[in-house]
Amino acid sequence: MQEARLCAILEAALFAQAKPLALEQMQELFSIDENISRDSIEAALRQLQAFYQGRGVELVRIASGYRFQVPFSYAPWVSRLMEEKPQRYSRALLETLALIAYRQPVTRGDIEEIRGVAVSTQILRTLMERDWIRVAGHRDVPGRPALYVTTRQFLDSFQLTRLADLPPLSALRDLEQINAELELLDVGQETKTNDVDEVNDDE
């Protein structure tokens, strides 16, 4: 199959589907006779990505695969078309989500301990309804509290391919080094380990 034709078929498929397409799904579009390798699909995707550079749509790779999307820079015009105005998320919701994303799996108790306030059931419900978090199990302690983790949908929604792509957490500093650090003009504030690597993802 010619590369241009392969590109056009992938383009048609990616635009036809309202969900991201995984490489495997793209491969399944073709019959065995058509003999399309994974490599040639990836090459065609790269070509499409280059082709759409700077246009009103872009081809992005996220956790579940590839999808065409309208870039951020066109949101002002596109959102005028939308009947429902996109909602803003409360700080309580975002902080709860951040704690789940960076420290998963966590219980509600873990979140409350760090935030210093109660987590409303409504927030957890909203996050579940958005399919950003799910209960992955229960911690083996009295009461067996639910353990929350983020979903693939969460990664997709935030344009991430995996958890390691989350913005890095700022470092914790040690109080005992305070005097030394302050004297040394407060250097090295952001060079310590970040937690993101601890959160494994099974992509």
Next chain:
Amino acid sequence: MQEARLCAILEAALFAQAKPLALEQMQELFSIDENISRDSIEAALRQLQAFYQGRGVELVRIASGYRFQVPFSYAPWVSRLMEEKPQRYSRALLETLALIAYRQPVTRGDIEEIRGVAVSTQILRTLMERDWIRVAGHRDVPGRPALYVTTRQFLDSFQLTRLADLPPLSALRDLEQINAELELLDVGQETKTNDVDEVNDDE
């Protein structure tokens, strides 16, 4: 506004929803300051149309406005993408098929006699559509009922090289035991998947 920018904004708006956009709606995307005439929008749309000529999506004009759509020539691939999750075959269908396989050639009457209930025409039609059974002739009795046999496709579907590879009926009792064991295994596996450290979500 540069024409390329206008094109990209219209492209973004048209791709942002699967519904057609009327010229008036496109005009409303822009503020009065942006000062975009109907003519310049139409010129930009013609440019987009030309641009997408021969690609996997095309910009078409229909009664209610403009929209991007997948050209029909890509239907073979796109339709594979849209495949619905297949439903399971009914017990009645499987029983009918099994009886045809083991007792072929049989008439509908034969099957009904053994099953003790009527065989729906729909079941026979589905089995024929699936290319698992065919009419091999007619029994020489009043009414000349069709005689059903299984096809080569049936053997392929069940990974048999010939009918003789069908397990003998006497093996069926063993099968029941095996099945019971398999079910026990399944239950064991399901509880395992409830593991906690599985961070990501695979729909």
Next chain:
Amino acid sequence: MQNMSSTPQTEMPFALVHGRAMTELPEDLYIPPDALEVFLEAFEGPLDLLLYLIRRQNLDILDIPVAEITRQYLSYMEMMQSLRIELAAEYLVMAAVLSEIKSRCLLPRLHHDSAEEGEDPRAELVRRLQEYERYKQAALDLDALPVEGRDVFQAQVDVHDIHPARRWPDVDLAELLLALQDVLRRSELFESHTIGAEGLSLRERMADIVQRLQEDVLLSFAALFRLDEGRQGIVVSFMAILELVKEGLIDLLQAEPAGPIHVRRRQTQRLPVGE
């Protein structure tokens, strides 16, 4: 509140606090009383409020002037209480924690190097503040990411004249056999009433087939059936053939798809025992 009574600030009437607000509280902490409730909602809890108090003064978390921060925190609490705004319990707990830290800081340290006195009383609070602050920042970072449906939009095009491909359910052989097993069991129930006379023995038929195969090396599959025996006879012959195949006594051969099937006896074999 009992927590408050241990601090000097509680003795101060609200009016005085009000009067000294310009000098002793960060300016923007003075808020018209009717807006205080809104102000409270702006904080995500006591840690958030404390961070605010610290950051307002460009202080490092690691170097909190506990006495000063505690004083500010408590006067803020007091304002809320005098306005009868109901405070979440967490705020009151924090007031107690702060007061305790403050009093421990005031105690003279007798032995600087002893393990007992080693820990800075502020350590736990500083740890919590830092921990909270990094997630507060992470939440802001998350919010800054382009979110689908808010900042970016999935591109979609019309596909109305393209229909989903037909896909058939998968069935495995075991499923088919289970279905057959069911139907046979049911049919046994039916047949026990109507049949019983014909008396065709499966073993007898098996022996019969093997007998015939000794004479001809290769027989047509169809030749093994006698139509005059009716359906019952055909079924018995068929089952006999299947049984013989299973026991490895005969082979069924089909040269091409849907072509004629032939039956052949295997080279080494034993006669089945007749009934």
